[in-house]
Structure formats: C-alpha cells, structure tokens
Amino acid sequence: MTSERRLAQAAPWTEVTTTTADWDAADPALLTTMYGQLLLIRSFEEYVLELAGAGLVHGPAHSSVGQEGGAVGSVLALADRDTVNGSHRGHHQFLAKALHHIEPKGLDPRADASADVRALLLRTLAEICGLDRGFSHGRGGSMHLRWREAGALGTNAIVGGGVPLAAGSAWAHRQAGTDAVAVTYFGDGAVNIGSTLETFNLAAAWRLPLCFFVENNQYAVSTSVEEATGEPRLSARGPGFGIASWKTDGMDPLAVHLTTRAALAHLRAGLGPALVEADVYRYFHQNGALPGSAFGYRSKEEERAWRARDPLALVARHLQRRGLFTAAELTESGERAARLVAGLGDELLEPAPGGRPGQRRVRPAEWPDPSFVDVGVRGDLAEFDGARYAEADTFDGQLTERRFVDAIAAVMARRMETDPSVVVLGEDVHRLKGGTNGATRGLKEAFPDRVIGTPICENAFTGTAGGIALDGRFTPVVEFMYADFMWVAADQLFNQIGKVRHMFGGTTAVPLVLRSKVATGTGYGAQHSMDPAGILATAPGLRVAAPSTPFDYVGLMNSALRCQDPVVVLEHVDLYLSRGPAPVDDWDYCVPVGRAAVRRAGARLTVLTYLAMTGCVLRAVDQVGVDAEVVDLRWLDRASVDWDTIGRSVRKTGVVLVAEQGAAGTSYGGWLADELQRRFFDWLDHPVQRLTGGEASPAISKALERAAIAGEAEVAAKLTEMAGY
Template sequence: MAKATNIPIDVKWLQITATDADWKKIGKPECIKMLTHLHIIRAFEETLSGLNNNGLIHGPLHLSIGHDGAVVGAMSELGTDDLVNGSHRGHHVFLAKALNHVHEQNVESSAGKFSPAVKDTVYRTMAEIMGLQPGYSGGRGGSMHLRWKEAGVIGTNAIVGGGVPTAAGAAWSQQRDSKGKVVLTAFGDGSCHIGNVLETFNLAALYDLPLCFYIENNGYAVSTTVAEQARETRMSARGIGFGIPSFKVDGMDPISVRMAMQKVNELLRNGQGPAVLEVDVYRFYHHSGGVKGSAFGYREKEEEQEWIARDPLRFMEAKMINLGWLSQEDCDAMGAEAAELTANAAARLTVTSNGTRTIREELWPDPNTCDDSLRSNLEELEHLDYVEQEHFTGTLAPTKFIAAIAKNMVRRFDTDERLFVLGEDVHKLIGGTNGATKGIPERWPDRCVPTPIAEHGFVGLAGGVAVTGKYRPVVELMYPDFGLVAADQLFNQIAKARHMFGGTINMPLVLRTKVAIGTGYGSQHSMDPAGLFSMWPGWRIVAPSNPFDYVGLMNSALLCEDPVLVIESVELYNKVMPAAVDNDDYFIALGTAKVVREGAKFTVLTYLNMVGRAMDVCEEHGIDAEIIDLRSLDRAGLDWDTIGASIEKTNHVIVLEQGCVTNSYGGLVVEEVQKRYFDHLDHPVRRIHGGEASPVVSKPLERAAFVGAEEILTGFEQAIADQG
C-alpha cells in the first residue's frame, strides 16, 4: 500500500476575533468616529431606498446594508494615499473611504455638527448614484461606477470581479513608489470563481504586491448559495493555494475586522503582500432594491431575522454602551443626525410638487455632452513638432523593421523613466518572441516584467497602472487572438474608463500586437484586430507600414493619455526599409494618413503590410491608382482631409485589407466613405478582403483565406472595368 504523508502548508490562514482589550486600545474617540461613519452610510442607504421606491433611481440599486460595518472597520486602517476599488455593490466602500478622507479626526460626539466637507461628500455621492451633474463623474457612473481620485477611490465596477486586476495595477504602482502605501480591492463570494480574479491572485503573489483581497462573503451570488457555487465555501481558502496569507473574520463585528486589517496592513506595508481578508457578512435585502430576499423564495425569513439580529451597527452601539462610552440617547441622536444629513442631501436633489417628488431639472447632465470624454483631445501632444519621412533631416539607412522597433524602445526607456514593458517572455529569447524588447531586460530588469500566461490578469494590471497615472505600461500581447481572453479588461474596462467616469481619468497605455496571417499558426493565432478594436471608441489604433512611420507613431502613442493599440505585421518584421539611424526622437501625428503613391484611376485605402503589396501590384502591372496608407485606424483617427481630397480626384474607392470579412475593419471605412462622399462617387465602393473563415493551418487552405497579390490584382482590374 502506498505511503501517504501530509504536505505542510507554509502560509498563514487565521480567524481573527477582537477582545475587550482591543476595543480599549483603539479608544473611545476612534470608535465613535467609526460608529458615526457607520450611521452615515446606513442612513444614506436607507434614504436611497426611499428614493428608489419613488422611482428616482435609474437602473439597479445594490444596497450595502449589512456589509457596511465590516467595511468601516477595514477602511479605518487606511489613509487617503492608500487606494481602494470595489464591485457593483460599492456605496459603502466608496463612502467609508471618502468619509475617512474628509471627516473630522478624534470626534468625541457627533453633536449635530457635520463639516461642510462631509455634507458635500454625501450630496455628491447621492447625486452620482442618481445620475446627476453634481456627482463625482457628472452622473456618468451612477450607482456602480463611483470614483473620487482625491479620496483614493480609483473606481467601483459593474463587472463582477472586473476591478480586481485594476487594483493589482494600482498596487504595482504603489509598490514601485516604495512609500509603504497599500491597495484594497473589495469583491464578493461570486467573484471568487471568476478567472481574472484567480489570475490576479497569482500575479499579486508573484510580484509581492501590497494588495488586500477584501472578500465580502454574504452567502449568495444573487440567489445562488455559496454551497451551490463551490465545494470549499470559505473564500479565504483561495489564497492558500497561491501562497497568500489569509484571514477570516466575522464581518458583523467591525472591530474584529479592524484588527484583522491591522494584521493585513502589517504584511502589506512591510513588503510581504498580498493578503486575503474574508469577512462574513449578510445583505439585509435582495441583490438589488429594498425588498427582502425571502420575497423571492431563495432565503427563509428566519435566516434573515437571525442575521439582522446581529446588525453591526447595533453591535457597535451595544458594545460602546456597555463600555460606558455612550448612552442609548447618544446613539439615537447620532442616528437621527445622520438621517437628517442624508435627507438634506436628497432634498437638494429633488423637488416635491402636489405630493409628487421629482428630480430637479437643472441638475440633469446636458444631453449634448453624451459623447464627451470618449477620448483625450490630444492636448498632451500639442507641444510636439511632427515630421514625415520626406522632410526628415537625419540620416536614413536600410534597417530591418523589427530592429527599428527594438532600437526605438531602448531609446524611449532612456528618455522616459515612467515606461515599463510587460507580457509573456518579454525578458528572454533575445528580446521576446520576435525581438522587440531586445536590450531592455539587460539594462532595466525591473522595468521588463515577465508574466505568466494570464492575459486577462496582466492586461488588467496594466490598466490599473495606467489609472494611477504615474507609470506608463507597454503591454505585449503575443497574438491579437489572445485579446479575446482579456476582452473584459480591454473593452469593458480600459476602453470605457475615461467616458464612464466622466473624463476624470486618463488611460495612458500602449498595447503592441502582431498580425501573423500566412505563418501557419491557424485560426487562433491569425487575427487582424483592427475591426474588433475599432468598435470601442476609447481605443486609438495605429498600424504602421514601415519602420520610419512606426517610430514616429509609437513615440506619439507613448505620450498619449488614451490607450493606443499598435498593430504590427510578422510579414514586415524582417523586411529592410529606410529607418532613422541617429535620431529616434521625432513624432508623427496620430490621426494622419499619407498618400504613398499618387494616381488618378481610383483611390486605395489600406494599412500595414497591404500598403507595400498594393504598391507592388500597381508598379508591376502599370495600374494608375492612388494609394493611401491610413496609419491611424480608429474612427476618430481617420484622416478625412487626406482621404477626401483623393476621392474628389478619383471618384472611385477600394478598401483593401488582408484578413477575413467576418471580423474585418473595412466595413466601418466603407460606411463612412459612402456617407461622406456619396456625391463624389461614380461607382460603388469596392472591397478587397479575405474569405469568411479564419485562416487554418493547411497551407493551401490558409492561402485561400487571405488576400495576396493575386486578389489585389483581381480587385484592381474590376475597379478599372467599372470605368469601362
């Protein structure tokens, strides 16, 4: 019979419970401050519930009653410079952190004297949740997207678990600053089964990040019990498998939570992070709205009553009365004053006429601002002097495309200490899988961050770094198809952040990836990402066709406050073309196309490796076409001055791309061309594109799926035939 030996676990997993000595050590003033914050949050939620019953809250309302005591305990151990984010149920997280930021210290009693800063915090938070202009994001974020940079709240998140990788990026920035500051990310038991959360556990442990995974285990993901979600119902057990010290605590006891957070802080501030803090709490109402869960049949009334009897607010009051610090009258007065505070905020936002309560009309955002803040206005680039290759005064020499990429990145790292690169294998293989990071890991090993195969996690981490604003990530996505693994972070988070938070946030991030069509890597490694990314207006997209343009556009992208996708081509990597030798410090403007070949018969709009292919076909067959290298592909970046001038000359347009039609970029361009220049078109806009299916591995089938010289020639000949 085989011998079995227990494997030791070399990581802490502790249950924390406060004692009377802990209460006394914290002291009366600090406990009164915590109780005051808890009363404000409770009254705030109850006021919101009433507004919701009057139809004045648009969208879901995830109340935090029952979760509020635990978060007050945790936040009492954080300072303004510590950062937090949260999930869709985030009012309590936001308010607890915000009140710590603004509230008077060492409050002996509430005495009905809330500061103007506290009143303004409550008012603006309520306005944001109601979708009104005075809110912190101008009403854009609402209940689920609450952000206040000055208070250290980097944003709550409507995607379950979606903000966890962002918090890891913020923690990476905090760690690099070496100032002993920490990050807390709050999420629920339902998030613990989502891949990006587990990926982030691993990344945070791998990089020793000062990050607290604050798990609110309330027993239900909407109506699904924890036991129906997982065999192991103690969510803090997730940390053990990643080597993360973990703590479990009764979340209905705010002081126990505070004591556990002290232990977490000790680890994090001393460079021994991350840590997991699981708090057992209970939401007193259904997932959304102010109705009890038992009304929907998934909880018993007896269960609800048992938990409500353990209300953390009443628990704190009873304990402080028992210690002789407060009387019941004091506690009642605090509750009444908090209720008055939140009622006054609601009164400032609403008006009652003939018994009907409505939103004050003047507080609604202007509908004309609907599309504002989708992207930067590029004022950060206004100081740059732009130059095209034909006007460049430096030395040009034949250079491999990939060598120019690597050389320029080394130069950029030399001139901008904010930059760092991360991705799979970027630190080895003599510059990563294609050589683009050559020279960086040797000189800046701390700025060349290798990652596990965890695109969801490390892309989100990069987004979190960008959110904090101090460092600028350059993410290498080995193949664009892998972006579908990280789709939530790329499109729900990074692309939407600026607009969602009312323009209060920048997202300076560059994402490099390559089109590998024709290399035999098959359906899941051969995607052209232009069509997908162009659907999300937060992204800027550049696709340089030569090394000179690549360097100029990359230099601009690295200074842009928007996320920029830089598309490269495997076909171009080893091509030798003119590139700068002694000066990589030039810029090419984002949003500019270029006529690379003049002609009269028709206009070709194309990008990346198809530029050279189209020029070769025209030269070989004597075709009089005007070819425009689009260079910037996002909708806002299309250069309609250059495109329009050509169309007005030729009156005939071809949109040329290499990849398949089913996720193509060309449809966007065709629609815009026909809408803008219909009166100048003598013929329908033609498209040259690949087949319906993605390329597969078999060489003849792969070749049949994408566009080469033969398909370009056929398309050009058809355009000539259009003209008789």
C-alpha cells in the same frame, strides 16, 4: 510500498474573533468614528433605496445595508495614501474611504457634519441619481463611483473586473518606493471569476502590496456560496496561491479592523499580498428594497438571525456599555444622520408638477446637458502641444535601411532611456533575447526593473497595466504575443481600459500602449492569426495605430506613448523582417495622430489600406499598371481616421477600394465603406469596393490558409476588375 505524507500550505490561514476585552481596549476615538461612519452610510443607503422606490434612481440600486461593517472596519485601518477599489455593490466602500479622507481625525456623530462631509454625500447621491454634479457628471451612477483624490479608484459593475486594476495600483505604489498598499473589495461571486484567480497568482508571484478583501455576503444574486463552490470558506483560496489569509466576522467592525491591521502589517513589510474574508449579509435582494426571502431563495428566519447581529447595533451597545455614549445620544445621532441625508434630497429634488401629493422629481437644472454624451470618450490630444512631427519624405535627419523589428526595439530603448515612467510587461518579454520576435531586444539588460515577464494570464496582466496607467505615475507598454489573445483579456481591454475615461466623467487619463502582432499567413492557425482592426476600431475609447514602415513605427510609437488615451499598436509579422528607411540616431519625432500617408499618388482610383497589405497593394498596382492613389491609413480608430486626406483623394478619383487581408466577418472595411459613402456620396462614381479574406479563419494547412486571406494576387485581380469602371 508507497508512503504518504500530509502536506500543509506554506502561507498562514488565520481566523480572527473579538472578545469583550478587545472592545474594552479599543480607542474611544476609533469606536466613535466607526459608529459615525456606520450611521452615515446606513442612513445614506436607506435613503437611496427610498429614492429608488420612488423611481428617482435610474438603473440599479445595489444596497450595502447590513454589510457596512466590513468596509468601515477595514478602511479605518488604512492610511490616506492607500488606495481602494470595489464592486458593483460599493457605496459603503466608496463612502468609507472618502469619509476617512475628508475627516482623518475621525467623525463624531453627536456633532453636525462638516460642510465637506455634506458635499461628499451630496456629490455621491447626485452621481447615483445620474446628475451633473456627481463625481462623473452622472455617467457612472451607482456602480461606478470614483474619487481619485481620496484614493477611491472606482467601483466596478463587472464581477471581478476591478481586481486586476487594483494590482496595477499596488505595483505602482511599490515601484514608486512607497509603503502604500491597495485594497480591492469584491464578493463571493467574484472569487470564482478567472480575472480574480489570475490576479491572485500574479500578485503572489510579484509579491505585490495588495489586499484581496472578500465581502462574503453568502449569495451571488440568489445562488448560495455552498452551491457555487466546494469550499465555502472562501479565504481557503489564498493559501493555495501562497497568499497569507484571514477569516473574520464582517458583522463585527472591530474584528474586521483588527484583522485588517494584521494584514496591513504583512503588506507593508513587503511579504506579498494578503486575503481577508469577512462574513457579511446584505439585508435586501440583489437590487432594490425587498428582502431575499421575497424571492424565495432565503428564509425569513435566516434574515432575522443575521439582522440580530447588525454591525451598527453591535457598536452602539459597546459604546453605551463603556459609557462613551448615552442612549439618548445614540438616538439623537441616528436622527441627525437621517436629517442630513434627507436634506440632500431636498437640494436635488422638487415637487413633481401635477403629481400626487409628496411626489417629487429631479430638478431639471441638475441633469447633465445631453450634448455632453460623447465628450471625453477620448482625450482632446492637448498633450501633443509642442510635439515634433516628421515624415520620411521631409525628414531632415539621417536615414538608413533597417529591419522593422529592430526599429521597434530601438525606439522602445530610447523612450525608456528618456522617460523613467515607461514600463514593459508581457509574456516572455524579458527572455529569448527580446521576446518571441526580438521586439524587446536589449531592454531587460538596460532596464531590469522596468521590463517584466508575466505569467500567462492576459486578463490579469492587461488589467494590471490598466491600473498602472490609471495611477498616473507610470506608462505601461503591454505586449500581446498574438492579437487573438486580446479576446482572452476582452473584459479588461474593452469594459475597463477602453471605457474608463468616459465612464468616470471624461477627464481620466489612461496612458497605456498595447502592442500586438497580426500573424496572418504564418501557419499558426485559427486562434493565432486574426486581424483585430475591425473590432478594435469600433470600440469606444481606444486608439489604433497600424504602422507599415520602420520610419512610421518610430513616429507612431512615440505618439502612442505621448498620448493620454489607450493606444493599440498593431504589428504585422510579415513586416518584422522587412527592411525600410529608419532613422540613424533620431528616435524622438512623432507621426501625428489622425494623419494618413499617401504612398503613391494617382488619379484613376483610390485604394485605402494598412499594415502589410500596403506593400501588397503597391506591388499589385505596379503589376497591373493602373493609375491608383494608395493611402496608408496608419490610424484606424473612428476618432483618428484622416478624413481630410481620404476626402482629397476621393474627390480626385471618384472610385474607392478598401483592401485588407483579414476575414470578411470582422472586416475593418465594413464600417469604413459605410462611412465613406455617407461622407462622400456626391463624389463617388461607384459604390465603395472592398477586398477582404474569406469568412473562415486561417487554417494550419498552407493551401487553406492562403485561400482564407487576401494578398497581392487578389489585389491585382480586383484592380483589373475596377480599371474597367
């Protein structure tokens, strides 16, 4: 007969509650500061709702009124070197960390706020209102609050989107040899998001000093926790991943504080991540100043029961009970905080001309200049001052024939040797003698702590790399085994990494390189064979490099690693085993960002192409015998296209073909042809021609795959057709 044995989780799961004795033992300075932070944050949030009700906050106002105890109780346990990020409902998280940074010795609500505290509240309110003096010049608004100097890495509008980024911060803390930790705040809805669960696993596998702080406010918009999950005690998720977990009452700031201290001791001891679940309650609906009961998904009785446990009132009662505050001092402190916050509005607002009595508007001088709209989507490339550039035909070093894939490994080895900040991560990059294609050959042996094999979790490891880049101490190089896998990590690549520089004011460096292979023609089918260039090139914030020779790969990778923008480097499988000129021992030159290469001069027509299609075009031109100028684009994103080289060729030939292998629907040439016709209409003798694959994704069948993509034969046919123009 079978036998059964009940299994227990290896990681501890603990519930923490406080007693009167805990409150009596608490440091008076801690309780005073706790009350001061709670008062300021509550007053601030109530004022934001007032402005939102008056139409002075453009977009949502996700209030944290009622939830302040979780943020304040936990942040006051942190050190200034620790970092936090948060959710779309993150005013309280941001303010708690920033206030703790400004006033590390504590706040006394009986005294007037310092000039620094007032400046913080004013900048935060300005950001929420979308004004120029805000932390991100109004670009971030309510849901994207960031102050790096205070360790506030940014709140996030994508549910669960910030969790992988916090893992990157935690990794950087540990790699730098510090005992600092990262805390990522998110709600009950994010517990069910794939990026969150992926990061649970990654953090546990890597034993990162990361605290997952779940503010369980009982509802994801209007859907209750009980409806959304079979285990409403959300901290139960932690032990399943091997994460030590705690559950506590988030309406009790001291209980949160003591719980966080226990979690921090675990983290700083190097025992791996921690998870804290704090049960809290938002007094208002998802957005705005109406209660949830007004929308029918909560009862008034439920709301009254939670309000009776208000964290602000709880701390006030204990302060008075212990004789630390009088009733009059509590009242005066509340009035002082309200006056402070209202005064911020007086600085930003003025009476609306011709409006109703009491109606106000934003002072016109407070708005950002509309010309600022696109500034900082990418950096200005000032980091390339002093860079040494080279091209194969003018290179003054020694060249030799080398396999393309060997050039990848060689330049990465050189950069990791000369720059200790460079780290490599991805699936199997540390195994198989250099990953699945040999591109990381020898790196793990030479740099064992900087070549990191990841679990299969594209969202988590891409976001972790994003967090590492934003930390600023390291430069991550991420390998995606296939370009199609980018869409598994689309949130982190497009919503987070691609947008973060611009979203947070245009000055945030994101030194990240993502390498990925284009496997068109390898028989791997529809989900491993796409050319992503057409989508990547139109995504704001990313730069895209597409090398077609070993020499260019070296220079383009050096530029990608020097660049302070995120760069996607595409590698075509057909090129890996191809051979071409490469340096013998000089691996330090750059190919300029935004510089194309004329591979063949000609006067009859211009062909614009990239990656492996460059070789197809050159062979087809020789086969057909047409006098074509072949331009290898090399940089594909909108900001980096070499319009000067293209323009010279177009003015010379008047006829243009954009040739690519990939599918018609996601074609890179679609937007490029449109832009060519806008820029060079007066010099074009004919509409820009395009050559792409078919509509369908490549199939497994060799015959169907070949029919789905464009190659040398299709280029030759198109050139023959165009020769008659």
